[in-house]
């Protein structure tokens with residue numbers, strides 16, 4: 001049974017164990033997704049240190065129900081109302097789990113005074129308000145939801161500062177960079193002696209494909225990432241290199257770096273997760289097998305190291321580490337992200353929103369893979385960019401960009417040559 005005081009019984013992977021009173025309580029947002037499931041796997045290995053306060057998902061009732069049975073959270077949040085009703089009906093009465101619904105449920109379980117740690121692992125712009133609320137409430141914020149930072153970087157970093165939150169990056173590249181930098185007690189990285197950071201990118205499943213081949217790519221091919229197992233949206237982002245574009249923006253915000261000090265390098269093996277250059281010529285890198293549980297365990301345990309279930313890296317078996325420059329003519333999304341940073345203001349929110357619309361359409365087989373950047377570029381051209389002075393301004397830019405991207409998509413007339421669309 002869930003409890004935040006006293007010695008209680010907690011479920012661990014493999015059976016019941018005695019649980020100390022001072023364990024930290026975690027709300028896992030997006031618990032049924034790839035990052036959410038990996039987070040619960042790590043938490044399950046350390047049930048003496050962590051308890052689950054809340055689990056949240058959009059509408060996957062079966063998956064959330066199974067997780068509630070195992071982790072016995074105080075709250076389960078379903079954003080979708082009908083799914084919340086179903087979950088309420090199906091939860092065994094013996095479980096002391098209250099079901100909440102909607103955005104207000106998300107905000108309640110990230111701001112509750114009992115919560116120490118929030119894993120922000122909702123996919124897309126839908127994670128913005130809960131991530132901001134966790135930051136403003138001064139929680140330890142494990143940030144996987146990169147889109148919230150891309151959209152509202154200035155607002156989120158301000159909420160972290162003013163709320164006294166501790167931001168620990170979970171995206172593997174930013175986690176790697178964080179690990180290669182001196183960090184103060186508040187988890188604020190010190191970049192004063194950093195020359196530049198290098199984000200590594202696998203290059204995705206189409207690294208060696210021609211534009212003509214990519215024009216015929218299916219969603220399943222785009223989601224078949226060579227090294228990482230991830231949700232479908234981020235998998236498509238990895239295939240277009242928009243994921244690296246979003247991460248480029250994310251790095252500027254998290255580390256307070258001007259864009260010229262952030263570089264992207266293709267590294268097909270995904271073993272070097274990123275690097276930091278120092279003025280004396282030193283380059284610090286973090287290496288490991290491509291498994292998000294390493295970054296998640298680092299965030300959960302910081303400043304201590306926890307076991308994660310990730311097997312040790314065998315460099316002899318890996319044998320080689322290759323590096324190459326990205327090809328922006330075949331992967332224009334990276335350029336679009338860089339241009340959005342250069343424009344500033346709401347351009348990054350617009351870029352993100354248009355990308356979300358285009359990726360969803362590609363996954364629904366309504367557009368070609370190569371039309372994704374075309375839609376983003378034309379949405380950026382048609383939008384007025386303003387200063388993101390408040391969340392409402394960012395949300396308005398997001399909605400308007402989605403509407404414009406949808407119109408552009410509807411206008412797409414089929415037999416245009418693919419290459420004309422760049």
Ligand code: NAD
Nearest residue numbers: 030031032033034035057058122123126144145146230231
């Ligand atoms: P996923 O698609 O596997 O899971 C998404 C989760 O968000 C699910 O639990 C889903 O129920 C929930 N969700 C979806 N729409 C929602 C909505 N409108 N409101 C509330 N909840 C909603 O995604 P993922 O691959 O786990 O990625 C999650 C986030 O982490 C993304 O921002 C992604 O970019 C980032 N990230 C993922 C990885 C990875 O390896 N998967 C690595 C780095 C960063």
Ligand code: MG
Nearest residue numbers: 171172173247
């Ligand atoms: Mg990443």
